Amino acid sequence: MEYRSQKIAYWYFAAALPLFVLQIFLGLYLAFSYTWTVPQSIVNVFSFATARAMHTNLLVLWMLLGFMGGTYYIVPEETKSEIYSEKIAWFQLIALLVTGVVALVGFFFGWTQGRPLLEIPQPLDFVVVVGALLFLFNVAMTMIKANRWTAIQGTLLGGLVFLALLYLFGMPFYKNLVIDWYYWWWVIHLWVEGAWELVTAAIFAFILMKLTGVERQVVEKWLYVEIGLFMFTGLAGTGHHYYWIGAPRYWLWIGGIFSALEPLPILLMLIDTMMHVKKRQTKIVNPLTWTYAVGCAIYHMIGAGVFGFLHTLPQINYYTHGSQVTVSHGHLAFFGAYALLNLMTFYYAMPKLKGIEIYDDSRGKYGFWIISVAMMLMGLFFGVAGVLQSYVERAMGMGFMTAQSYMRLWMGAVFFMGLTFLAGVLITVTDLLTIRPAKARV
């Protein structure tokens, strides 16, 4: 830690971690519901829908906290100055947490906008917007005052502004369901395959540069090419969600072609990570942080790149759309691209924020391997269930519940992988919150 105000990042990370744990508990309830019968009396009070709203909103909340914390950690070092206002940063953290808790409790009592992933009711949306504006103001003012612009900073700020702007499209009530889904994807797709990728690419480039000691000029050059490809494939690639919603037929072409190219920037990111690691100018001090960095690059490629590509072409998507195949891709992609990125950031920054140069990674190692393997298997099991569903329900037309009965075994396997994943997450979260210096190596 070089700047006093970086300390605020620690509290963003510390707030994100328990939410991550809570997200997994709700996920387990969902997997349980898919496999076994939840009695009517419980379903009436706590339905799958409520749990799902919580599961997905917790994901967004903890990841955004991670991104914001990451930003507050990186910006002082990049601008070589303190954060513009620590008070705003504190206020905004508390406001976001309170909004999140109110939203979660609200879901339980049926207070919802009723649109998947965007369930937060409109009045709370406005609080979120105010919080986001304060955050952007704080970050932008720090950069403007310091006036030491770098590509990493620019990408980070650009990604965050884009992220906040897109949120607005998810707020109104749309009368026409086709238009509703059209703009729903401006939030969901353009977040995860646009704005979030920008933020991720910037954070990743920063940590890679710090870890490997590779020259800034080289890192930032690749950063430009990567975000250029992310934008080129990701913007028009939104079309892969417009095949079956009642939009014009040419979306099959636009969506198919652009989204088929979406793995390219991820592949480039993987290649340049490997290159930088190979040509490192520094010693590997904390091996676990490096493991997370390389693991994130590989998992990002598999989950988002490969699993996304598999069902992005309209000829295949006609049968897999809205099945467990989507769920398989969703879990692997979010975990690979964003969960691992955040955990890497936490492992990079949290020890430093506590003044620990070399941390003890004996527990953390197990955490990494357990969550990574458990999620990979979970993704594969979802995938098997999804292929069965596509074949039995869609291609054969044998009915929804018939297909579900064939999938039951695999959803049960998902539940047990979820339990394993939970164990890994508990180890990781405990390790991060109680990180300690390594015993002196002999």
Added chain:
Amino acid sequence: MTKKIAFWIFLLGTISSAAVFLWATWDTHRQVAVLSNADKLSESVVAGKRAFQKYNCNDCHTILGFGAYYGPDLTRVVQRIGENGIRFRIKDPEKALANSWRKMPNLHVTDAETADMIAFFRWVGEINNNDWPPQDSRKRLSRGEQAMVASVGVTPGAAVFQTKGCMNCHSLHGTGGTFGPALDTVGRKLSLEQIEHYVQDPKGANPKAMMPPQKELTARELEEVAKFLSSLK
């Protein structure tokens, strides 16, 4: 490659893709009214959408394929289980799903809200969305017809003839109704194309015809039943 060239790659990549995307967005807005039958977006349909959101239905079911995957897709739910089927499941999920290992909450939806939701689902089912989902495709035979083809071994056309109620008026080999003519040898009189035309628009073919036009048949069903009838010689 220099950093400057890399920056231009970023700029051009972003601008070109954004241009395609924004143009297509503008054009989609131009076409969406026709594709989604926006003229039929009545107050009841919009109220139905509000109710659909109010009860968070979309976090268990998909519609147009989006949402959660816990319950069946609702895009063509009216065509699949009919208005009464929907009403029964919303009002009495305990009874409707008594024998199912998956449950649906009783959300105490009012009758008016249910009626609006049905209007909403009916409107969604008519959206021109490239014939998705495949299990409810208009190009495919209905569940009952498929079962008959598989279990009894009749031709698809015969299955349509049997399940779509043709025999309420017409007969084959003395079985069936007497309100319309027997069709044992209809293939001698009419060709496949003529039958297709007749079934769709009886009065157009024969001004004295009493038969109502069969608008419920899908293109595939019409083709199959005409093939079957034209073979009766």
